[in-house]
Amino acid sequence: MPACPVETTLSLIGDKWKVLVLRDLITGTKRFGELKKSIGTVSQKVLTAQIRDMVENGLVHRKVYAEVPPRMEYSLTELGQSLQPVLDAMRNWGEDYKSKNA
Template structure:
């Protein structure tokens, strides 16, 4: 079954990046593989339920992979896929714009 996409490519990108949590997850995973607890600690105010939900959605979208190690307690690692990593230029642009905006308002 083919997935239906919006006609506008910008809307497709927004659907995948979705919300501030997904952007922050991508930001953290751009630095490399992270465990669930590392992501939760880095992002800070996100709840476990919301982090889990966003990670699942991102995995279903093909932005990241989830690797579970058969240990007690379970060890789970998340890594960006090539598609997920291809969002780096967008985040770099957001970073540059945010820095410039902050500097203008602070002057």
């Protein structure tokens, strides 16, 4: 981990797609297709890699159901949920910026 805490945070969620996945999972459990549809322009390969990275870092939980075809659901772990204030601050800042520069 980097010595700087800001750099640590950025290394975990500094990608545009990761932040959007977190935004969507804050409201509850989602399937891959729901995330892909909500985010839109991301490729399946990139989204899969980003989610996999967040699972490995303990931010996202992946639940696999023993069905054919396999069904997977994603939700935030307790650690991932602890990012809510960060996402709220980003949303508030974005809203302020948009209102002042509209």
